[in-house]
Amino acid sequence: MMPCIHCGACVPVCPKGLWPNQLYEALAQGDLARADALGLARCGACRACQDHCPSALPLTARFREGQGQVLRWTEAKARAAEDARQAGERYEAREARLQAAEAEALEAKRQRRAEAQRRAEARRPAKGGTDARRDAQRAALQRAMEKAQAEGREDDLARLTAALTALGDAS
Amino acid sequence: MSRASVPKLMMAVLLATIPAAILRLTQEGPALGLQLLAGPIGALAGEALLRRSAGSLKDGSALLTGWLLALALPASAGAALTTLAGVLAIALGKAPFGGLGRNPFNPAMVGYAALLVLFPLASVDGVSGATPLAAFASREGLTVSEWVEAQPGPWGTGSGLALSLALLAGGAGLVLRRAIPWHAPAGFLLGLLGAAVLTYDGGGSHSAGHPLFHLFSGSALFAAFFIITDPVSGAHTPPGRLAMGALAGALTVFFRSEGPFPDGIAFAVLLANGAGPALDALAEGRRQGHA
Numbered sequence: 001m002m003p004c005i006h007c008g009a010c011v012p013v014c015p016k017g018l019w020p021n022q023l024y025e026a027l028a029q030g031d032l033a034r035a036d037a038l039g040l041a042r043c044g045a046c047r048a049c050q051d052h053c054p055s056a057l058p059l060t061a062r063f064r065e066g067q068g069q070v071l072r073w074t075e076a077k078a079r080a081a082e083d084a085r086q087a088g089e090r091y092e093a094r095e096a097r098l099q100a101a102e103a104e105a106l107e108a109k110r111q112r113r114a115e116a117q118r119r120a121e122a123r124r125p126a127k128g129g130t131d132a133r134r135d136a137q138r139a140a141l142q143r144a145m146e147k148a149q150a151e152g153r154e155d156d157l158a159r160l161t162a163a164l165t166a167l168g169d170a171s
Numbered sequence: 172m173s174r175a176s177v178p179k180l181m182m183a184v185l186l187a188t189i190p191a192a193i194l195r196l197t198q199e200g201p202a203l204g205l206q207l208l209a210g211p212i213g214a215l216a217g218e219a220l221l222r223r224s225a226g227s228l229k230d231g232s233a234l235l236t237g238w239l240l241a242l243a244l245p246a247s248a249g250a251a252l253t254t255l256a257g258v259l260a261i262a263l264g265k266a267p268f269g270g271l272g273r274n275p276f277n278p279a280m281v282g283y284a285a286l287l288v289l290f291p292l293a294s295v296d297g298v299s300g301a302t303p304l305a306a307f308a309s310r311e312g313l314t315v316s317e318w319v320e321a322q323p324g325p326w327g328t329g330s331g332l333a334l335s336l337a338l339l340a341g342g343a344g345l346v347l348r349r350a351i352p353w354h355a356p357a358g359f360l361l362g363l364l365g366a367a368v369l370t371y372d373g374g375g376s377h378s379a380g381h382p383l384f385h386l387f388s389g390s391a392l393f394a395a396f397f398i399i400t401d402p403v404s405g406a407h408t409p410p411g412r413l414a415m416g417a418l419a420g421a422l423t424v425f426f427r428s429e430g431p432f433p434d435g436i437a438f439a440v441l442l443a444n445g446a447g448p449a450l451d452a453l454a455e456g457r458r459q460g461h462a
Protein backbone atom coordinates (compact mmCIF):
# COMPACT_ATOMS: atom_id res chain seq x y z
CA MET A 1 0.00 0.00 0.00
CA MET A 2 1.21 3.48 -0.90
CA PRO A 3 1.47 6.23 1.70
CA CYS A 4 -0.69 9.34 1.53
CA ILE A 5 1.11 11.67 -0.86
CA HIS A 6 -1.19 14.58 0.04
CA CYS A 7 -2.22 14.88 -3.59
CA GLY A 8 -5.42 16.50 -2.37
CA ALA A 9 -7.68 14.47 -4.65
CA CYS A 10 -9.83 13.57 -1.66
CA VAL A 11 -10.47 17.16 -0.60
CA PRO A 12 -12.76 18.59 -3.31
CA VAL A 13 -14.82 15.37 -3.53
CA CYS A 14 -15.81 15.28 0.13
CA PRO A 15 -19.50 16.30 0.35
CA LYS A 16 -18.96 17.38 3.96
CA GLY A 17 -16.12 19.75 3.10
CA LEU A 18 -13.67 17.77 5.21
CA TRP A 19 -9.95 17.40 4.62
CA PRO A 20 -9.62 13.60 4.47
CA ASN A 21 -5.84 13.67 4.10
CA GLN A 22 -5.42 15.69 7.31
CA LEU A 23 -7.99 13.53 9.08
CA TYR A 24 -6.15 10.40 8.04
CA GLU A 25 -2.85 11.85 9.21
CA ALA A 26 -4.31 12.91 12.57
CA LEU A 27 -5.72 9.42 13.14
CA ALA A 28 -2.45 7.80 12.06
CA GLN A 29 -0.69 9.91 14.68
CA GLY A 30 -3.29 8.98 17.26
CA ASP A 31 -4.17 12.65 17.65
CA LEU A 32 -7.88 12.26 18.41
CA ALA A 33 -8.24 15.88 19.52
CA ARG A 34 -7.02 17.07 16.12
CA ALA A 35 -9.23 14.57 14.27
CA ASP A 36 -12.17 15.80 16.31
CA ALA A 37 -11.31 19.44 15.58
CA LEU A 38 -11.07 18.59 11.87
CA GLY A 39 -14.70 17.52 11.96
CA LEU A 40 -14.33 13.74 11.94
CA ALA A 41 -17.79 13.43 13.50
CA ARG A 42 -19.33 14.89 10.32
CA CYS A 43 -17.89 12.20 8.03
CA GLY A 44 -20.77 10.30 6.49
CA ALA A 45 -18.60 7.37 5.37
CA CYS A 46 -19.68 7.97 1.77
CA ARG A 47 -16.40 6.60 0.33
CA ALA A 48 -16.00 9.48 -2.13
CA CYS A 49 -12.54 10.32 -0.82
CA GLN A 50 -11.43 6.72 -0.86
CA ASP A 51 -12.63 6.23 -4.42
CA HIS A 52 -10.43 9.12 -5.57
CA CYS A 53 -7.34 8.24 -3.56
CA PRO A 54 -4.45 7.28 -5.86
CA SER A 55 -2.80 5.50 -2.95
CA ALA A 56 -5.96 3.43 -2.40
CA LEU A 57 -5.92 4.19 1.30
CA PRO A 58 -8.73 2.66 3.41
CA LEU A 59 -9.93 6.12 4.36
CA THR A 60 -13.60 5.41 5.08
CA ALA A 61 -12.94 2.43 7.32
CA ARG A 62 -10.31 4.38 9.18
CA PHE A 63 -12.72 7.29 9.68
CA ARG A 64 -15.45 4.95 10.96
CA GLU A 65 -13.02 3.44 13.41
CA GLY A 66 -11.78 6.90 14.34
CA GLN A 67 -15.31 8.11 15.07
CA GLY A 68 -15.67 5.31 17.60
CA GLN A 69 -12.30 6.18 19.10
CA VAL A 70 -13.20 9.85 19.37
CA LEU A 71 -16.56 8.97 20.92
CA ARG A 72 -14.91 6.82 23.57
CA TRP A 73 -12.28 9.48 24.04
CA THR A 74 -14.80 12.29 24.54
CA GLU A 75 -16.77 10.07 26.92
CA ALA A 76 -13.62 9.28 28.87
CA LYS A 77 -12.81 12.97 28.88
CA ALA A 78 -16.28 13.86 30.18
CA ARG A 79 -15.98 11.12 32.82
CA ALA A 80 -12.59 12.42 33.87
CA ALA A 81 -14.00 15.95 34.08
CA GLU A 82 -16.93 14.69 36.19
CA ASP A 83 -14.53 12.77 38.44
CA ALA A 84 -12.41 15.85 38.83
CA ARG A 85 -15.48 17.91 39.65
CA GLN A 86 -16.56 15.44 42.31
CA ALA A 87 -13.09 15.25 43.76
CA GLY A 88 -13.10 19.02 43.87
CA GLU A 89 -16.40 19.00 45.72
CA ARG A 90 -15.10 16.44 48.20
CA TYR A 91 -12.03 18.51 48.77
CA GLU A 92 -14.03 21.66 49.35
CA ALA A 93 -16.37 19.88 51.77
CA ARG A 94 -13.39 18.55 53.69
CA GLU A 95 -11.81 21.99 53.73
CA ALA A 96 -15.06 23.48 55.08
CA ARG A 97 -15.27 20.73 57.69
CA LEU A 98 -11.71 21.32 58.82
CA GLN A 99 -12.26 25.05 58.99
CA ALA A 100 -15.43 24.63 61.04
CA ALA A 101 -13.62 22.29 63.47
CA GLU A 102 -10.79 24.74 63.81
CA ALA A 103 -13.18 27.62 64.48
CA GLU A 104 -14.97 25.44 67.03
CA ALA A 105 -11.72 24.60 68.81
CA LEU A 106 -10.77 28.26 68.88
CA GLU A 107 -14.13 29.19 70.34
CA ALA A 108 -13.85 26.46 73.00
CA LYS A 109 -10.40 27.68 73.94
CA ARG A 110 -11.65 31.23 74.16
CA GLN A 111 -14.49 30.11 76.38
CA ARG A 112 -12.13 28.09 78.61
CA ARG A 113 -9.94 31.12 78.99
CA ALA A 114 -12.91 33.34 79.85
CA GLU A 115 -14.05 30.74 82.38
CA ALA A 116 -10.59 30.60 83.99
CA GLN A 117 -10.52 34.35 84.17
CA ARG A 118 -13.95 34.39 85.75
CA ARG A 119 -12.77 31.89 88.36
CA ALA A 120 -9.67 33.96 89.05
CA GLU A 121 -11.89 37.01 89.57
CA ALA A 122 -14.02 35.01 91.95
CA ARG A 123 -10.88 33.96 93.88
CA ARG A 124 -9.72 37.58 94.22
CA PRO A 125 -11.12 37.94 97.88
CA ALA A 126 -8.74 35.11 98.82
CA LYS A 127 -6.13 37.84 98.93
CA GLY A 128 -7.28 38.24 102.56
CA GLY A 129 -6.41 34.56 103.01
CA THR A 130 -2.89 35.38 102.05
CA ASP A 131 -2.81 38.00 104.72
CA ALA A 132 -4.18 35.48 107.17
CA ARG A 133 -1.36 33.09 106.29
CA ARG A 134 1.15 35.88 106.86
CA ASP A 135 -0.46 36.68 110.23
CA ALA A 136 -0.21 33.01 111.18
CA GLN A 137 3.47 33.01 110.17
CA ARG A 138 4.05 36.16 112.10
CA ALA A 139 2.33 34.62 115.18
CA ALA A 140 4.42 31.44 114.78
CA LEU A 141 7.60 33.51 114.55
CA GLN A 142 6.62 35.50 117.62
CA ARG A 143 5.95 32.31 119.49
CA ALA A 144 9.33 30.96 118.44
CA MET A 145 10.98 34.25 119.48
CA GLU A 146 9.37 34.09 122.91
CA LYS A 147 10.60 30.53 123.28
CA ALA A 148 14.09 31.48 122.16
CA GLN A 149 14.11 34.43 124.54
CA ALA A 150 12.99 32.18 127.38
CA GLU A 151 15.74 29.70 126.62
CA GLY A 152 18.27 32.46 126.02
CA ARG A 153 19.21 31.48 122.43
CA GLU A 154 20.44 34.92 121.38
CA ASP A 155 21.48 34.12 117.80
CA ASP A 156 18.21 32.31 117.08
CA LEU A 157 16.38 35.30 118.42
CA ALA A 158 18.27 37.67 116.13
CA ARG A 159 17.55 35.42 113.11
CA LEU A 160 13.86 35.20 114.00
CA THR A 161 13.68 38.97 114.50
CA ALA A 162 15.16 39.51 111.03
CA ALA A 163 12.65 37.03 109.56
CA LEU A 164 9.81 38.80 111.28
CA THR A 165 11.05 42.16 109.98
CA ALA A 166 11.32 40.72 106.48
CA LEU A 167 7.79 39.39 106.69
CA GLY A 168 6.60 42.72 107.96
CA ASP A 169 8.42 44.60 105.23
CA ALA A 170 6.97 42.36 102.55
CA SER A 171 3.42 42.99 103.62
CA MET B 172 -11.53 6.63 -16.60
CA SER B 173 -9.29 4.10 -14.97
CA ARG B 174 -8.64 4.36 -11.30
CA ALA B 175 -6.10 6.94 -10.15
CA SER B 176 -2.78 5.68 -8.87
CA VAL B 177 0.39 7.31 -7.66
CA PRO B 178 2.47 6.31 -10.73
CA LYS B 179 -0.29 7.56 -13.04
CA LEU B 180 -0.41 10.88 -11.23
CA MET B 181 3.37 11.25 -11.49
CA MET B 182 3.22 10.43 -15.20
CA ALA B 183 0.43 12.94 -15.77
CA VAL B 184 2.59 15.67 -14.29
CA LEU B 185 5.60 14.57 -16.31
CA LEU B 186 3.58 14.47 -19.53
CA ALA B 187 2.34 18.00 -18.88
CA THR B 188 5.92 19.24 -19.11
CA ILE B 189 6.64 17.48 -22.40
CA PRO B 190 5.65 20.39 -24.68
CA ALA B 191 7.95 22.72 -22.77
CA ALA B 192 10.74 20.12 -22.79
CA ILE B 193 10.43 19.69 -26.56
CA LEU B 194 10.52 23.46 -27.05
CA ARG B 195 13.69 23.68 -24.97
CA LEU B 196 15.25 20.80 -26.91
CA THR B 197 14.60 22.47 -30.23
CA GLN B 198 16.13 25.68 -28.90
CA GLU B 199 19.04 24.37 -26.88
CA GLY B 200 20.07 21.24 -28.68
CA PRO B 201 20.84 17.60 -27.92
CA ALA B 202 23.09 18.37 -24.92
CA LEU B 203 19.96 19.29 -23.03
CA GLY B 204 18.51 15.91 -24.03
CA LEU B 205 21.35 14.17 -22.22
CA GLN B 206 20.68 16.32 -19.20
CA LEU B 207 16.99 15.47 -19.23
CA LEU B 208 17.98 11.81 -19.12
CA ALA B 209 20.64 12.40 -16.49
CA GLY B 210 18.26 13.92 -13.94
CA PRO B 211 15.93 10.92 -13.72
CA ILE B 212 18.90 8.52 -13.83
CA GLY B 213 20.54 10.28 -10.90
CA ALA B 214 17.33 10.42 -8.89
CA LEU B 215 16.49 6.77 -9.59
CA ALA B 216 20.03 5.75 -8.64
CA GLY B 217 19.66 7.67 -5.39
CA GLU B 218 16.31 6.03 -4.76
CA ALA B 219 17.72 2.58 -5.54
CA LEU B 220 20.55 3.10 -3.07
CA LEU B 221 18.56 4.68 -0.26
CA ARG B 222 14.96 3.55 -0.70
CA ARG B 223 12.97 2.38 2.27
CA SER B 224 10.57 0.12 0.42
CA ALA B 225 11.04 -2.24 -2.50
CA GLY B 226 8.34 -0.68 -4.67
CA SER B 227 9.52 2.89 -4.42
CA LEU B 228 11.42 2.81 -7.72
CA LYS B 229 8.19 2.14 -9.54
CA ASP B 230 5.97 4.74 -7.89
CA GLY B 231 7.28 7.32 -10.36
CA SER B 232 8.13 9.88 -7.72
CA ALA B 233 11.93 9.67 -8.05
CA LEU B 234 11.61 9.69 -11.84
CA LEU B 235 9.50 12.84 -11.70
CA THR B 236 11.84 14.49 -9.19
CA GLY B 237 14.83 13.89 -11.47
CA TRP B 238 12.95 15.05 -14.54
CA LEU B 239 11.70 18.29 -12.99
CA LEU B 240 15.16 18.95 -11.59
CA ALA B 241 16.76 18.48 -14.98
CA LEU B 242 14.19 20.82 -16.54
CA ALA B 243 14.77 23.47 -13.88
CA LEU B 244 18.53 23.50 -14.39
CA PRO B 245 20.06 25.56 -17.19
CA ALA B 246 21.46 23.56 -20.10
CA SER B 247 24.90 24.65 -18.99
CA ALA B 248 24.67 22.42 -15.93
CA GLY B 249 25.43 19.43 -18.12
CA ALA B 250 24.67 15.75 -17.70
CA ALA B 251 27.29 15.00 -15.05
CA LEU B 252 26.28 17.72 -12.62
CA THR B 253 22.61 17.01 -13.28
CA THR B 254 23.14 13.36 -12.36
CA LEU B 255 24.83 14.45 -9.16
CA ALA B 256 21.98 16.85 -8.42
CA GLY B 257 19.51 14.00 -8.99
CA VAL B 258 21.30 11.79 -6.48
CA LEU B 259 21.51 14.67 -3.99
CA ALA B 260 17.81 15.42 -4.44
CA ILE B 261 16.96 11.96 -3.11
CA ALA B 262 19.87 11.64 -0.68
CA LEU B 263 19.33 15.01 0.98
CA GLY B 264 15.73 15.82 0.18
CA LYS B 265 13.83 12.58 0.43
CA ALA B 266 15.55 9.53 1.92
CA PRO B 267 16.48 11.10 5.28
CA PHE B 268 12.82 11.83 5.96
CA GLY B 269 11.56 8.33 5.29
CA GLY B 270 10.84 8.36 1.57
CA LEU B 271 7.65 9.03 -0.40
CA GLY B 272 4.99 10.98 1.42
CA ARG B 273 7.27 12.23 4.17
CA ASN B 274 9.72 14.72 2.70
CA PRO B 275 8.99 18.21 4.04
CA PHE B 276 10.97 19.93 1.29
CA ASN B 277 10.68 19.66 -2.46
CA PRO B 278 13.41 17.13 -3.35
CA ALA B 279 14.01 18.61 -6.81
CA MET B 280 14.65 22.02 -5.26
CA VAL B 281 16.88 20.45 -2.60
CA GLY B 282 18.98 18.98 -5.42
CA TYR B 283 18.93 22.27 -7.29
CA ALA B 284 19.98 24.26 -4.23
CA ALA B 285 22.66 21.71 -3.33
CA LEU B 286 24.14 22.11 -6.81
CA LEU B 287 24.05 25.90 -6.56
CA VAL B 288 25.82 25.76 -3.22
CA LEU B 289 28.42 23.20 -4.30
CA PHE B 290 29.08 24.63 -7.75
CA PRO B 291 28.03 28.28 -7.74
CA LEU B 292 29.65 28.92 -11.11
CA ALA B 293 28.35 25.84 -12.85
CA SER B 294 25.98 27.78 -15.00
CA VAL B 295 28.33 30.57 -16.06
CA ASP B 296 29.04 29.15 -19.50
CA GLY B 297 25.45 28.64 -20.40
CA VAL B 298 24.43 32.22 -20.31
CA SER B 299 26.10 34.62 -22.61
CA GLY B 300 25.20 38.21 -22.98
CA ALA B 301 22.69 40.32 -21.18
CA THR B 302 19.36 38.68 -20.63
CA PRO B 303 16.45 40.28 -18.88
CA LEU B 304 16.90 38.30 -15.71
CA ALA B 305 20.68 38.49 -15.77
CA ALA B 306 20.41 42.23 -15.99
CA PHE B 307 18.26 42.27 -12.88
CA ALA B 308 19.81 39.58 -10.83
CA SER B 309 23.40 38.81 -11.65
CA ARG B 310 25.12 41.83 -10.20
CA GLU B 311 28.16 39.94 -8.97
CA GLY B 312 28.89 38.19 -12.24
CA LEU B 313 26.83 35.16 -11.28
CA THR B 314 24.52 34.17 -14.00
CA VAL B 315 20.89 33.43 -14.24
CA SER B 316 20.04 29.78 -14.03
CA GLU B 317 16.82 30.44 -15.81
CA TRP B 318 15.58 29.29 -19.08
CA VAL B 319 14.02 32.48 -20.17
CA GLU B 320 17.41 33.76 -21.26
CA ALA B 321 16.33 33.79 -24.84
CA GLN B 322 13.65 36.32 -24.14
CA PRO B 323 14.47 39.46 -26.07
CA GLY B 324 11.78 41.67 -24.59
CA PRO B 325 10.79 42.58 -21.08
CA TRP B 326 7.93 40.14 -20.92
CA GLY B 327 8.98 37.72 -23.50
CA THR B 328 8.33 37.40 -27.15
CA GLY B 329 9.20 34.69 -29.56
CA SER B 330 10.75 31.58 -28.08
CA GLY B 331 10.60 32.74 -24.47
CA LEU B 332 6.92 33.43 -24.75
CA ALA B 333 6.34 30.11 -26.49
CA LEU B 334 8.01 28.31 -23.62
CA SER B 335 5.91 30.22 -21.12
CA LEU B 336 2.76 29.37 -23.03
CA ALA B 337 3.73 25.70 -23.20
CA LEU B 338 4.22 25.62 -19.42
CA LEU B 339 1.01 27.51 -18.80
CA ALA B 340 -0.94 25.12 -21.02
CA GLY B 341 0.53 22.02 -19.41
CA GLY B 342 0.07 23.31 -15.89
CA ALA B 343 -3.40 24.69 -16.41
CA GLY B 344 -4.39 21.36 -17.96
CA LEU B 345 -3.31 19.56 -14.80
CA VAL B 346 -5.25 21.97 -12.61
CA LEU B 347 -8.39 21.83 -14.74
CA ARG B 348 -8.34 18.02 -14.73
CA ARG B 349 -7.91 18.27 -10.97
CA ALA B 350 -4.73 16.24 -11.12
CA ILE B 351 -3.22 18.87 -8.83
CA PRO B 352 -5.03 21.31 -6.51
CA TRP B 353 -5.20 24.88 -7.79
CA HIS B 354 -4.31 26.53 -4.50
CA ALA B 355 -0.51 26.49 -4.62
CA PRO B 356 -0.21 27.73 -8.25
CA ALA B 357 -2.81 30.46 -7.68
CA GLY B 358 -1.05 31.52 -4.50
CA PHE B 359 2.33 31.51 -6.19
CA LEU B 360 1.27 33.63 -9.15
CA LEU B 361 -0.67 36.06 -6.94
CA GLY B 362 2.23 36.37 -4.50
CA LEU B 363 4.64 36.91 -7.38
CA LEU B 364 2.42 39.50 -9.01
CA GLY B 365 1.74 41.27 -5.73
CA ALA B 366 5.39 41.49 -4.75
CA ALA B 367 6.39 42.52 -8.28
CA VAL B 368 3.79 45.29 -8.36
CA LEU B 369 4.85 46.52 -4.93
CA THR B 370 8.53 46.63 -5.85
CA TYR B 371 8.05 48.01 -9.36
CA ASP B 372 9.24 51.58 -9.66
CA GLY B 373 8.25 52.19 -13.23
CA GLY B 374 11.32 50.76 -14.86
CA GLY B 375 14.08 52.65 -13.08
CA SER B 376 17.57 51.26 -12.82
CA HIS B 377 16.90 49.65 -9.44
CA SER B 378 13.63 48.15 -10.48
CA ALA B 379 13.12 44.50 -9.77
CA GLY B 380 11.51 44.16 -13.18
CA HIS B 381 8.16 44.70 -14.78
CA PRO B 382 5.45 42.69 -13.00
CA LEU B 383 4.37 40.99 -16.20
CA PHE B 384 7.97 40.03 -16.86
CA HIS B 385 7.98 38.22 -13.52
CA LEU B 386 4.61 36.64 -14.06
CA PHE B 387 5.27 35.29 -17.53
CA SER B 388 8.85 34.21 -17.11
CA GLY B 389 9.23 30.53 -17.84
CA SER B 390 10.80 29.87 -14.48
CA ALA B 391 7.88 31.47 -12.63
CA LEU B 392 5.31 29.41 -14.50
CA PHE B 393 7.40 26.28 -14.10
CA ALA B 394 7.65 26.88 -10.36
CA ALA B 395 3.96 27.72 -10.07
CA PHE B 396 2.67 24.59 -11.81
CA PHE B 397 5.38 21.99 -11.36
CA ILE B 398 7.46 22.85 -8.31
CA ILE B 399 5.36 24.47 -5.59
CA THR B 400 2.68 21.94 -6.52
CA ASP B 401 4.68 19.00 -5.20
CA PRO B 402 1.95 17.44 -3.07
CA VAL B 403 4.16 15.88 -0.44
CA SER B 404 6.32 18.80 0.59
CA GLY B 405 5.10 21.90 2.38
CA ALA B 406 1.49 22.63 3.23
CA HIS B 407 -1.28 20.02 2.86
CA THR B 408 -4.46 22.03 3.39
CA PRO B 409 -6.11 24.25 0.76
CA PRO B 410 -5.60 27.51 2.69
CA GLY B 411 -2.11 26.39 3.71
CA ARG B 412 -1.24 25.76 0.06
CA LEU B 413 -2.60 29.11 -1.03
CA ALA B 414 -0.51 30.86 1.61
CA MET B 415 2.59 28.76 0.95
CA GLY B 416 2.32 29.51 -2.78
CA ALA B 417 1.93 33.23 -2.11
CA LEU B 418 4.94 33.18 0.17
CA ALA B 419 7.07 31.39 -2.41
CA GLY B 420 5.93 33.75 -5.16
CA ALA B 421 6.70 36.86 -3.13
CA LEU B 422 10.07 35.47 -2.01
CA THR B 423 10.91 34.69 -5.63
CA VAL B 424 10.62 38.38 -6.51
CA PHE B 425 12.61 39.31 -3.42
CA PHE B 426 15.41 36.82 -4.11
CA ARG B 427 15.58 37.69 -7.78
CA SER B 428 16.42 41.28 -7.01
CA GLU B 429 18.19 40.94 -3.67
CA GLY B 430 19.67 37.50 -3.29
CA PRO B 431 23.23 36.36 -3.87
CA PHE B 432 22.06 33.58 -6.17
CA PRO B 433 21.06 34.20 -9.75
CA ASP B 434 17.77 32.46 -9.32
CA GLY B 435 16.21 32.41 -5.92
CA ILE B 436 13.23 30.29 -6.86
CA ALA B 437 14.73 27.17 -5.33
CA PHE B 438 15.36 28.93 -2.06
CA ALA B 439 11.99 30.69 -2.15
CA VAL B 440 10.28 27.31 -2.58
CA LEU B 441 12.34 25.64 0.15
CA LEU B 442 11.63 28.45 2.61
CA ALA B 443 7.93 28.39 1.79
CA ASN B 444 7.93 24.59 2.18
CA GLY B 445 9.41 25.09 5.63
CA ALA B 446 6.52 27.36 6.57
CA GLY B 447 4.01 24.77 5.31
CA PRO B 448 3.32 22.90 8.57
CA ALA B 449 2.81 26.15 10.46
CA LEU B 450 0.43 27.40 7.75
CA ASP B 451 -1.51 24.13 7.95
CA ALA B 452 -1.76 24.42 11.71
CA LEU B 453 -3.07 27.95 11.30
CA ALA B 454 -5.58 26.77 8.72
CA GLU B 455 -6.79 23.93 10.93
CA GLY B 456 -7.04 26.25 13.91
CA ARG B 457 -9.11 28.74 11.97
CA ARG B 458 -11.38 26.00 10.68
CA GLN B 459 -11.84 24.79 14.20
CA GLY B 460 -12.79 28.31 15.21
CA HIS B 461 -15.52 28.42 12.57
CA ALA B 462 -16.87 24.95 13.14
Ligand code: SF4
Pocket residue numbers: 003004005006007008009010011020021024049052053054055056057059
Ligand atom coordinates in the same frame (compact mmCIF):
# COMPACT_ATOMS: atom_id res chain seq x y z
S1 SF4 C 1 -6.42 11.19 -2.08
FE1 SF4 C 1 -5.29 9.71 -0.82
S2 SF4 C 1 -3.13 10.16 -1.24
FE2 SF4 C 1 -4.30 11.89 -1.99
S3 SF4 C 1 -4.30 13.33 -0.27
FE3 SF4 C 1 -6.18 12.13 -0.11
S4 SF4 C 1 -5.62 10.46 1.27
FE4 SF4 C 1 -3.70 11.35 0.55
Ligand code: SF4
Pocket residue numbers: 013014015016017018020042043044045046047048049050059060063
Ligand atom coordinates in the same frame (compact mmCIF):
# COMPACT_ATOMS: atom_id res chain seq x y z
S1 SF4 D 1 -16.07 9.24 3.55
FE1 SF4 D 1 -16.18 10.96 4.98
S2 SF4 D 1 -14.30 12.13 4.61
FE2 SF4 D 1 -14.55 10.73 2.84
S3 SF4 D 1 -15.63 11.96 1.35
FE3 SF4 D 1 -17.20 10.89 2.52
S4 SF4 D 1 -17.77 12.30 4.17
FE4 SF4 D 1 -15.84 13.05 3.30
